[in-house]
Amino acid sequence: MATIIDVASLAGVSTSTVSHVLNETRHVEPETKERVMHAVKATGYRRDVLARSMRRARTDSIGLVVSDAGEPAFADMVHGVEEAAAQNGLSLLLANSAEDPARENSAVEALLDRRVDGLILARAAGSHAGLLQRIREEQKPLVLLDRLADLDGQDTVDQVGVNNHAAMKSLVEHLTAQGHRRILLVSGDLRVSSLRERYDGFLTAMQAQGLDAQDALLCEGTATAAASFDRVRPLLADPAERPTAILACSTLLAAGALRAVQREGLRVPGDIAFATFDGFTYSDLFQPQITTVRQPAFQLGESAVSLLLRRLDKPSAPPQVLRLESRIEFRLSTGTTS
Amino acid sequence: MATIIDVASLAGVSTSTVSHVLNETRHVEPETKERVMHAVKATGYRRDVLARSMRRARTDSIGLVVSDAGEPAFADMVHGVEEAAAQNGLSLLLANSAEDPARENSAVEALLDRRVDGLILARAAGSHAGLLQRIREEQKPLVLLDRLADLDGQDTVDQVGVNNHAAMKSLVEHLTAQGHRRILLVSGDLRVSSLRERYDGFLTAMQAQGLDAQDALLCEGTATAAASFDRVRPLLADPAERPTAILACSTLLAAGALRAVQREGLRVPGDIAFATFDGFTYSDLFQPQITTVRQPAFQLGESAVSLLLRRLDKPSAPPQVLRLESRIEFRLSTGTTS
DNA sequence: CTGAAAGCGCTTACAG
DNA sequence: CTGAAAGCGCTTACAG
Numbered sequence: 131m132a133t134i135i136d137v138a139s140l141a142g143v144s145t146s147t148v149s150h151v152l153n154e155t156r157h158v159e160p161e162t163k164e165r166v167m168h169a170v171k172a173t174g175y176r177r178d179v180l181a182r183s184m185r186r187a188r189t190d191s192i193g194l195v196v197s198d199a200g201e202p203a204f205a206d207m208v209h210g211v212e213e214a215a216a217q218n219g220l221s222l223l224l225a226n227s228a229e230d231p232a233r234e235n236s237a238v239e240a241l242l243d244r245r246v247d248g249l250i251l252a253r254a255a256g257s258h259a260g261l262l263q264r265i266r267e268e269q270k271p272l273v274l275l276d277r278l279a280d281l282d283g284q285d286t287v288d289q290v291g292v293n294n295h296a297a298m299k300s301l302v303e304h305l306t307a308q309g310h311r312r313i314l315l316v317s318g319d320l321r322v323s324s325l326r327e328r329y330d331g332f333l334t335a336m337q338a339q340g341l342d343a344q345d346a347l348l349c350e351g352t353a354t355a356a357a358s359f360d361r362v363r364p365l366l367a368d369p370a371e372r373p374t375a376i377l378a379c380s381t382l383l384a385a386g387a388l389r390a391v392q393r394e395g396l397r398v399p400g401d402i403a404f405a406t407f408d409g410f411t412y413s414d415l416f417q418p419q420i421t422t423v424r425q426p427a428f429q430l431g432e433s434a435v436s437l438l439l440r441r442l443d444k445p446s447a448p449p450q451v452l453r454l455e456s457r458i459e460f461r462l463s464t465g466t467t468s
Numbered sequence: 469m470a471t472i473i474d475v476a477s478l479a480g481v482s483t484s485t486v487s488h489v490l491n492e493t494r495h496v497e498p499e500t501k502e503r504v505m506h507a508v509k510a511t512g513y514r515r516d517v518l519a520r521s522m523r524r525a526r527t528d529s530i531g532l533v534v535s536d537a538g539e540p541a542f543a544d545m546v547h548g549v550e551e552a553a554a555q556n557g558l559s560l561l562l563a564n565s566a567e568d569p570a571r572e573n574s575a576v577e578a579l580l581d582r583r584v585d586g587l588i589l590a591r592a593a594g595s596h597a598g599l600l601q602r603i604r605e606e607q608k609p610l611v612l613l614d615r616l617a618d619l620d621g622q623d624t625v626d627q628v629g630v631n632n633h634a635a636m637k638s639l640v641e642h643l644t645a646q647g648h649r650r651i652l653l654v655s656g657d658l659r660v661s662s663l664r665e666r667y668d669g670f671l672t673a674m675q676a677q678g679l680d681a682q683d684a685l686l687c688e689g690t691a692t693a694a695a696s697f698d699r700v701r702p703l704l705a706d707p708a709e710r711p712t713a714i715l716a717c718s719t720l721l722a723a724g725a726l727r728a729v730q731r732e733g734l735r736v737p738g739d740i741a742f743a744t745f746d747g748f749t750y751s752d753l754f755q756p757q758i759t760t761v762r763q764p765a766f767q768l769g770e771s772a773v774s775l776l777l778r779r780l781d782k783p784s785a786p787p788q789v790l791r792l793e794s795r796i797e798f799r800l801s802t803g804t805t806s
Numbered sequence: 807c808t809g810a811a812a813g814c815g816c817t818t819a820c821a822g
Numbered sequence: 823c824t825g826a827a828a829g830c831g832c833t834t835a836c837a838g
Contacts, residue, residue, distance in 0.1 A: 133814095133815055133816085134815065134816065134817095135815080135816095143824080143825085144824065144825045144826070145815090145816080145817090145825090145826095146817085146818080146824070146825060146826080146827095147823095147824060147825075149816070149817060149818085150817095150818095150824090153817085155817090155818090156823085156824090157823070158823075158824085159823065159824090162823085162824085176581060177581075177815090177816080178522075178814085178815050178816065179581045179582050179583070180518055180521050180522045180527070180582075180583060180814090180815080180816090181522055181814070181815035181816035181817090181830090182815080182816055182817075183518050183816090184516075184518045184519055184522060184814095184815085184816070184817090184830050184831070184832090185815085185816055185817040185818080185829085185830055186816090186817070186830095189518070191561075191582075199543070199546065199547040199550055200543075200544065200547050200766075202540060202543070202749065205537070205538075205540065205543035205546070205547075206538065208537065208543070208546070208562070209537040209538050209543075209564065212537055212562055212563065212564045213537075213564065213566075216563060216564070216571075216575070221561055221563075221578060221579075221582060222561065222562050222563070223529075223559055223560065223561055223562075224546070224550055224560050224561075224562040225550065225554060225559075225560070226547065226550045226551065226554070228551075233554075237554070240559060241559075243514060243515075243517045244517050244518075244529075244559060245517070245518060381749075385750050385753060388750075388753050389753060392753065410748070410749055410750055410753075410754070411540065411719075411748055411749050412723050412726075412748055415723060415726050415727060415730065415748075416748070416754035416755060416756070417754060417755040417756075418754070418755075428538075471830095471831055471832085472831065472832060472833095473831080473832095481808075481809085482808065482809040482810070483809090483810095483831090483832080483833090484808070484809060484810080484811095484833085484834080485807095485808060485809075487832070487833060487834085488808090488833095488834095491833085493833090493834090494807085494808090495807070496807075496808085497807065497808090500807085500808085515831090515832080516830085516831050516832065518830090518831080518832090519814090519830070519831035519832040519833090520831080520832055520833075521832090522814050522815070522816090522830095522831085522832070522833090523813085523814055523831090523832055523833040523834080524814095524832090524833070
């Protein structure tokens with residue numbers, strides 16, 4: 131491989147000049163510049179990214195750690211991040227914590243070791259409190275994605291998520307407008323900020339409708355489809371007691387709850403209404419057609435990169451919290467009996 | 469940040485010794501070794517990955533370029549690659565070509581520039597012929613994933629995909645056993661090896677059943693759900709002429725075809741049978757329940773990393789072609805009328 | 807068993 | 823407008 135020395139000697143200039151031409155970092159006589167560019171072509175020279183990064187503050191790469199690479203919503207976020215990164219000439223280093231805080235920590239350390247210019251994190255449930263502190267002490271630009279930090283009023287970190295409260299409010303209003311009073315919320319692991327927000331939003335919205343928490347059935351802490359199934363099924367047994375609507379806070383939880391509904395021989399929406407966050411692919415093609423709060427996952431990823439670029443540009447700018455709007459796809463599962 | 473010099477002087481040894489202790493690359497007196505390790509702790513020293521990579525042949529990173537990061541099957545492959553890479557201490561650089569050969573080329577160049585130890589490629593439809601040649605001339609270890617190369621009998625590159633022929637054969641036999649003769653194949657872009665294999669497998673299997681190509685309806689070249697819809701719908705209009713079964717070769721194609729079926733007011737499987745490759749999430753929870761050839765996408769990703777590691781270990785080993793088996797989920801969409 | 811020193815391929819003050 | 827040279831933080835022959 132040709133080095134900058136080869137180019138310099140072929141062009142009859144110093145390596146400084148070659149470097150400055152390549153980086154456009156100081157004025158070079160047009161004629162000299164052209165000689166350099168010719169030498170670059172002739173030698174097939176390609177700048178060594180590693181050597182370059184070692185000298186500069188930047189590596190032109192960013193790191194992304196997601197909590198569950200297997201979930202479609204996160205896959206879409208990854209997609210969005212990749213797209214935006216590539217468009218800005220940044221390479222993307224991807225890691226998956228699989229909801230394991232220890233893996234999350236080592237993934238972050240590996241990325242810090244590789245000197246990524248910045249980090250985007252969709253943290254694991256139960257993410258270690260020290261992690262953000264650690265990244266801060268490394269002074270590494272950071273953007274939280276989807277799973278945000280509750281920084282007691284202080285926005286000390288850039289974040290982008292969806293407006294869970296608003297979406298939940300619309301959903302609850304939609305259900306109560308149709309007479310539903312006993313609504314089962316399958317809320318999942320409340321250490322996850324997005325799930326916590328949906329949970330809080332639910333309670334607030336119910337209260338606003340004059341329904342207190344007594345009216346609500348709450349399944350907290352369920353983290354898997356199997357757990358969701360196990361928790362939901364017993365609640366459906368007694369026709370007099372059972373909820374008239376189920377609201378699942380993630381795809382996994384929805385899958386478990388829906389299976390419970392089917393195992394109990396109930397029909398959606400005939401016997402029970404059903405809605406979910408995130409949801410299933412191509413919902414409109416299948417029965418039951420399920421009302422779904424669809425996150426703009428791809429855009430979340432893109433926005434995370436935007437925030438990061440802004441932070442790289444202006445390290446001291448005030449932190450920004452972005453809330454994108456989810457779109458609610460109303461379908462027959464919460465409509466009148468078909 | 470502490471450097472190796474800080475560690476060396478604190479331990480009272482040379483940087484060589486520190487380096488050798490850290491890399492376990494030559495014998496060091498136990499006592500000396502301990503002094504070094506203490507100094508490492510005391511200084512909070514972390515080896516600079518960039519400087520290290522510059523001196524060594526390896527960067528402990530691999531590059532993955534997928535053709536469509538938005539597709540669930542590819543997302544699962546990414547997941548599998550990440551998992552296996554992390555387990556082997558490799559960082560993963562991810563890029564998406566979005567089925568654009570030009571983007572694919574620049575993604576590969578970016579990864580080569582970053583000196584990844586090896587590349588895993590799920591190539592774009594219409595991938596430039598020169599790409600593999602280019603990677604070979606860089607002598608960069610390469611594994612093809614899912615979208616394999618037809619190397620006229622010569623296996624000159626490591627590859628891992630699924631056994632498309634066998635899966636297609638089972639599917640066709642399943643359909644013909646139920647009396648289907650007019651089967652519509654929505655086959656997609658035949659430049660994509662996996663789709664080509666499914667197409668070829670279909671023709672072979674039909675022939676083996678004594679059905680010639682005349683009996684088959686073939687939709688080639690459709691690359692999107694919309695194209696699939698447009699091509700399929702007219703074929704369903706005439707009850708006397710229409711196929712009795714539809715076989716889609718990807719999720720996207722299935723979505724378009726299924727929409728066409730529904731728009732024509734046909735019922736699955738009452739009016740027409742339906743099966744697909746890849747398919748939809750949680751198919752068992754929804755109607756119609758669609759018979760699906762499920763790729764072991766995660767394992768494909770893992771296997772690609774295995775092949776790459778093997779290649780890194782033994783650069784001159786004979787290339788290996790891995791074919792994993794797909795699992796066919798038989799469901800009501802190809803069963804008797806429900 | 808260990809060290810002094812060259813060198814990987816760049817960037818960037820410093821000097822003119 | 824350009825160049826000589828230091829230096830980024832390591833690894834690794836070479837030497838003893």
